[in-house]
Amino acid sequence: QKEVEQDPGPLSVPEGAIVSLNCTYSNSAFQYFMWYRQYSRKGPELLMYTYSSGNKEDGRFTAQVDKSSKYISLFIRDSQPSDSATYLCAMSDYNNAGNMLTFGGGTRLMVKP
Amino acid sequence: GAVVSQHPSWVICKSGTSVKIECRSLDFQATTMFWYRQFPKQSLMLMATSNEGSKATYEQGVEKDKFLINHASLTLSTLTVTSAHPEDSSFYICSAMSGAYTDTQYFGPGTRLTVL
Numbered sequence: 001q002k003e004v005e006q007d008p009g010p011l012s013v014p015e016g017a018i019v020s021l022n023c024t025y026s027n028s029a030f031q032y033f034m035w036y037r038q039y040s041r042k043g044p045e046l047l048m049y050t051y052s053s054g055n056k057e058d059g060r061f062t063a064q065v066d067k068s069s070k071y072i073s074l075f076i077r078d079s080q081p082s083d084s085a086t087y088l089c090a091m092s093d094y095n096n097a098g099n100m101l102t103f104g105g106g107t108r109l110m111v112k113p
Numbered sequence: 114g115a116v117v118s119q120h121p122s123w124v125i126c127k128s129g130t131s132v133k134i135e136c137r138s139l140d141f142q143a144t145t146m147f148w149y150r151q152f153p154k155q156s157l158m159l160m161a162t163s164n165e166g167s168k169a170t171y172e173q174g175v176e177k178d179k180f181l182i183n184h185a186s187l188t189l190s191t192l193t194v195t196s197a198h199p200e201d202s203s204f205y206i207c208s209a210m211s212g213a214y215t216d217t218q219y220f221g222p223g224t225r226l227t228v229l
Contacts, residue, residue, distance in 0.1 A: 008154075034217055043119070043206045043220035044157070088156065098210045098217035099145065105156045 003027055006089055006104030015113050019076040023089035023104045026070065030091040032098070033065050035074045038086045038106070047087075048074065079111045116140050117209050119221035126197055127229055134192045134224045136207030142187035143209035147218060148180070151204045163190055197228045 006023045013019055021035075032051055036044035048063040050056045056063045062075040072091075076083055089104040116139040126132050136146060145164050149157040161177075163169035163184035171177045179201075181193040190209075194201055204225050208218040 032217065036220070041204070041223065041225065043117075043208075043223045046115075046217065046219060049217050092217075099162075100159075101218060103156045 001026065002105075003102050004089065004091065004104040006107055008105055008107060010108040010110055012110045012112060013079055015079060015081060015111055017079050017111070019079045019083070019109060019111075021074040021076075021087050021089075021107050021109070023072050023091075024070055025072075025091060025102075027091075027093065027102070028067075028070065029093040030102070032092045033063070033072050034090045034101070035061075035063055036088040036090060037083075038088060040085075044088055079109075081111050081113050084109055084111050115219040117143075117207065117219050117221040119207055119224050121224060122222060123225045123227075125227045125229065128198050129196055131193055131195045132197055132226060134194075134205055134207075134226075136190045136192070136209065136221050138188045138209040138219075141209075141211050143190075144187065144212040145210050146184055146190040147208045148182060148190075148192050149206045149208065151206060151223075157206065194226065197226070199228045202226055202228045
């Protein structure tokens with residue numbers, strides 16, 4: 001079993017839909033949680049960075065962390081075709097913060113006009 | 114802020130030659146830089162971690178003599194693929210982070226290496 005599980009998709013939604021992307025993890029030591037967006041043949045771009053449990057909102061993006069369930073989510077409101085990309089969750093434990101990130105396999109999202 | 118660049122973005126070389134890839138942090142000092150490899154439709158695979166002025170720490174299974182990493186300054190790390198072979202063809206991505214405790218990694222745009 002992988003430390004971080006992420007449905008590879010592809011997830012296809014119509015423009016304007018609310019998108020929910022999720023990751024589950026097994027290591028209870030993880031404290032820092034990130035979401036990266038990666039366009040084809042490009043490097044990952046940091047979207048959201050949260051510490052411990054709770055919600056964080058930034059524009060159309062909302063990140064949720066439920067440490068009791070070992071489950072994190074990224075919600076995208078009013079999805080746009082430009083949101084079509086692969087979304088990677090990543091996490092690290094208390095002692096490392098950004099060091100030694102453990103990545104999910106990525107979910108490919110397609111937003112159709 | 115937190116911009117990381119890579120050069121070149123795409124390189125094609127002949128088998129047996131060496132290729133150098135540069136990774137630069139443009140607007141911050143990177144005490145730690147990371148090198149990843151990514152195959153099509155797969156997630157990132159960490160190859161090595163380097164701290165400025167120190168030898169790189171390689172992940173298990175990564176040949177340190179084949180993938181030479183130099184982190185000579187707080188804004189520059191280089192990855193040299195020595196005696197490249199077609200199986201080394203891949204997408205190589207670097208990332209960088211500052212020394213701040215709660216900082217995370219910022220990624221470069223990646224370098225596509227094709228070995229003929």
